[in-house]
Amino acid sequence: MIPIARSSALRAVRSQLSQRRSLSPTSAAALARLLSTLAVLEQRDGKLASSSLAAIVAAQKLGGPVTAFVAGKGVKSTSAAEAAKIQGLEKVVAVENEAYEKGLPENFAPLLVENIKQGEYTHIIAGHSAFGKSLLPRVAALLDVQQVSDITAIESEDTFVRPIYAGNAVLTVQSSDPIKVITVRGTAFQGVETEGGSATVVDGTDPNTPCPTEWVSEELAKSERPDLGTASRVVSGGRGLKSKEEFDRLILPLADTLGAAIGASRAAVDSGFADNSLQVGQTGKNVAPQLYLAAGISGAIQHLAGMKDSKVIAAINKDPDAPIFQIADVGLVGDLFEKVPELTEKLKKQ
Ligand SMILES: Cc1cc2nc3c(=O)[nH]c(=O)nc-3n(C[C@H](O)[C@H](O)[C@H](O)COP(=O)(O)OP(=O)(O)OC[C@H]3O[C@@H](n4cnc5c(N)ncnc54)[C@H](O)[C@@H]3O)c2cc1C
Known part of the structure; x- marks a missing residue:
């Protein structure tokens, strides 16, 4: 009191x-x-x-x-x-x-x-x-x-x-x-x-209160890439990537070209495409980068909760009615297996 x-x-x-x-x-x-x-x-x-x-x-x-x-x-x-x-x-x-x-x-x-x-x-x-x-x-x-x-x-x-x-x-x-x-x-x-x-x-004052809990160990995901929580650019992949192999093949080069952190939807994380620490959304991380690029992500409200404050939102999705397009500043309707490598190549040439 x-x-x-x-x-x-x-x-x-x-x-x-x-x-x-x-x-x-x-x-x-x-x-x-x-x-x-x-x-x-x-x-x-x-x-x-x-x-x-x-x-x-x-x-x-x-x-x-x-x-x-x-x-x-x-x-x-x-x-x-x-x-x-x-x-x-x-x-x-x-x-x-x-x-x-x-x-x-x-x-x-x-x-x-x-x-x-x-x-x-x-x-x-x-x-x-x-x-x-x-x-x-x-x-x-x-x-x-x-x-x-x-x-x-x-x-x-x-x-x-x-x-x-x-x-x-x-x-x-x-x-x-x-x-x-x-x-x-x-x-x-x-x-x-x-x-x-x-x-x-x-x-400060130290009351030296005894601690009933002992810290044993921790396992931290280590990455050379920019930190998802603070990066100015984020490239995120969703279930549309279909597999971990395709996620790594398409999302990683695009993120590297942009100097971006990697994010993922919960469906992508649950399917084993990406690590849990990369999940963006209500039960993942909140991010607000300058650029958020979502590929193969539908735009469920739980995902939007973690990224809708991003300055520029770009989305690639084959479904023109995908909810992600309602909040995207830039949208590309098409097959990501074609569009993502094409975009990566064009960015590399710049
Ligand atoms: C309590 C609760 C908390 C949740 N928390 C989170 C959270 O923190 N983060 C989160 O992301 N979700 C969260 N979810 C889950 C959320 O409701 C969605 O299920 C999830 O975001 C869907 O992920 P997705 O968009 O990758 O997959 P889907 O909804 O399956 O969308 C895949 C998209 O990929 C597109 N696609 C497929 N193939 C291609 C292709 N070849 N080219 C282009 N586009 C393609 C499809 O058109 C589709 O729009 C939560 C749900 C609940 C109930």
Whole structure:
């Protein structure tokens, strides 16, 4: 539970902030300073995860000072130093302890709550990654507030927009909790400046909560290709490719020619054409590249949920009535076994 004094102070801040729309720009700017946001950063082997940088962009949209939080083995000289260079951060709170290296929510949540109490933050933001999704619900429960998940826009300091029903409806939610605990969709908050900042790195509080869970091992898909989640171009294949052999024969050269990451529909993944980590959609990854090229993908709503924010959508499908053409900027009706190699050859010649 939040201490009473803290709650009432926050209520006062909130009531002032609720009047913000009717205030002059100067007063609104003054009230924005009452906000204080903690962006929770994920790191792996001392490097910041790009998905968590969206938390900083969202925090900056809120206004008010932004502090970043990072924890793990030797983070002060690695990921905390990296975060300190990000523009718009006031401070980076770092906790050096190997026990937090793998981001296990069982001990990371009490660590975060301890530091939230110390910093008296009004907003806690993390990326909607596996890390954020497993950590923040526990943090919200420990703070006795409700989490607002997977937001795509910020309307004000207490009102947020989030897609529901695989992106078929958009919900605007207003939170009356004294501390807002939020995860953000990475594709909706982009453009962080990773150089030029000069935040100070300070030591956080370490409650050293014992962890009942032991991290045993992990198997990560390794690839020389651009990362699907952050690539500026994605070439995706669907069930229309017919087999893994054809998927590899047609999709890989096209992706290589474009310098693109590879994606796949769930039907392609379930049929064994592509690795599970490459699935785009409601139950896969959310991507918003400059170019998304879909070959042999029908455009089911669950697939669209993961890629419809792409800047340019191109589709190759033999069925002119395929739903993918309803959202495609560029469409090519034809047999992909003919059109994909032809396109690859033409692009190579350019
Ligand atoms: C709860 C739930 C979650 C889901 N999550 C996801 C998700 O995250 N991602 C996802 O993708 N799906 C997801 N799905 C599955 C989704 O509903 C579709 O079944 C799936 O996206 C279909 O994949 P597809 O377009 O590759 O296959 P199909 O729907 O079978 O489409 C194949 C397309 O290829 C075209 N084609 C065939 N041969 C050729 C050719 N020679 N040349 C050109 N075109 C050709 C066909 O015209 C057709 O349009 C989910 C479903 C459920 C119920």
